[in-house]
Amino acid sequence: MADPNISFLSLLLLLLPLALLFLLYLIVRPRPTKIPIKNRHVFITGGSSGIGLALAHQAALEGARVSILARSIDKLEKAKNCIQLSTGIDVAVFAADVRDYDAVSKAVEEAGPIDVLVVNQGVFVPEELEKQGLDEVRFMVDVNLIGSFNMIKAALPGMKDRKGRGPGSIALMSSQAGQVGIYGYTAYSASKFGLRGLAEALQQEVIAHDLHVSLIFPPDTDTPGLVEETKKRPPLTSIIAESSGAMKADEVAKKAFNGIKSASFIVPCNFEGLLLSIATAGLSPQRSFIMAFVEVVAAGVIRIAALGFSGIGIQVYTSGMHKTKGPEVLAALFGYLLVSECDRRWILAVNYSAQRTCWRRTSIFDYMIDEWSFRHREAETTLEIISLNFEFRLSILSR
Ligand SMILES: NC(=O)C1=CN([C@@H]2O[C@H](COP(=O)(O)OP(=O)(O)OC[C@H]3O[C@@H](n4cnc5c(N)ncnc54)[C@H](OP(=O)(O)O)[C@@H]3O)[C@@H](O)[C@H]2O)C=CC1
Ligand SMILES: CCCCCCCCCCCCCCCC(=O)[C@@H](N)CO
Structure with a gap:
């Protein structure tokens, strides 16, 4: 027989989103409107x-x-x-x-x-x-x-x-x-x-x-x-x-x-x-209360992806990685797929512009960026990119 505590929990898990949806239905105003176009x-x-x-x-x-x-x-x-x-x-x-x-x-x-x-x-x-x-x-x-x-x-x-x-x-x-x-x-x-x-x-x-x-x-x-x-x-x-x-x-x-x-x-x-x-x-x-629901529910995860996006960005690559270990770990755990393609771009971008503008990079990075940039450029399939990014994260975390 099912544990009553567990079925109570699952009921709660089901009811919470519904309650949130109802709350948003009450809050969100004005309701969707249709703007007519014909003859206007x-x-x-x-x-x-x-x-x-x-x-x-x-x-x-x-x-x-x-x-x-x-x-x-x-x-x-x-x-x-x-x-x-x-x-x-x-x-x-x-x-x-x-x-x-x-x-x-x-x-x-x-x-x-x-x-x-x-x-x-x-x-x-x-x-x-x-x-x-x-x-x-x-x-x-x-x-x-x-x-x-x-x-x-x-x-x-x-x-x-x-x-x-x-x-x-x-x-x-x-x-x-x-x-x-x-x-x-x-x-x-x-x-x-x-x-x-x-x-x-x-x-x-x-x-x-x-x-x-x-x-x-x-x-x-x-x-x-x-x-x-x-x-x-x-x-x-x-x-x-x-x-x-x-x-x-x-x-x-x-x-x-x-x-x-x-x-x-x-x-x-x-x-x-x-x-x-x-x-x-x-x-x-x-x-739209449905979109409001999506916004409320997704806010936290998207913030993590955003930190990945900005954190893996220029500051990171130009001023040292130690400051960003927190977001890195979180991004690795949650925002992983979302930031994956961004990583790839950033790695290529930073390498590219560093070469052109002689930006100061920390010594370990000189080597890392070149290597990762090279490997990213070679990667073709999405799977390759994802696994490369995964390796990239691991190499950062284990440093
Ligand atoms: N294309 C893109 O990648 C993106 C574009 N946007 C935005 O979309 C909008 C349109 O862009 P897009 O279609 O690419 O632009 P285009 O350059 O192709 O067209 C711009 C239009 O604006 C008119 N225009 C420019 N300056 C003036 C002015 N001072 N007074 C009146 N009209 C003016 C131009 O006509 P004329 O020169 O004759 O005045 C033209 O009709 C812009 O606001 C842009 O910022 C946003 C994101 C991406
Ligand atoms: C939460 C995680 C989000 C990750 C995605 C971030 C992507 C940001 C890219 C922004 C691209 C801006 C293009 C502007 C184009 C434009 O306006 C010019 N062509 C001039 O007209």
């Missing part, structure tokens, strides 16, 4: 290229009235023709620089009241801060952050005044570099982290008007912008960024659009993005 006015900045263009396509296909805004009228006309050709739908184009508030207001006025605003324009010039000119820093902050303020400020009165038109949306295109600071992205990350503060505060100011804010966090995405960026991106930046994979603009647009339609506040685009979103949920709104 979708306004997309940076809609003449890359992710913005893919979004404009999609909105047109779903029957929206679409407006796009960017600086170059040539690129706008090309985008207009391209959408016209593939969907038969006519989009309105507005040539304006988001840094110019008057120009943006004029465009918004001409375009008419907006139901779904996608603030997507963005510029990225990666470089170590020490080398980067302040003009470039200012450029990124101005276009990515201040430009977004200009756009939202111009559109908001019309959006609030849309009585009886159902829920609306303000979506902001951030980046995974807006969830975690990345080497080479001091200015870019700062501009994208800025969007988060803007979005969280704005959501509180507009929820009473049934306006829902979404923040989208894409990884590297195959766009004309990325092609330009990778020409001058520091190798270390590339290697770290690539640890989150790369997506097609269409795929990102699809994820973004689904996130907007379901009024999700945080919209990740791939699996690493989901991990990052859980790791950085913070005090942001969450409209």
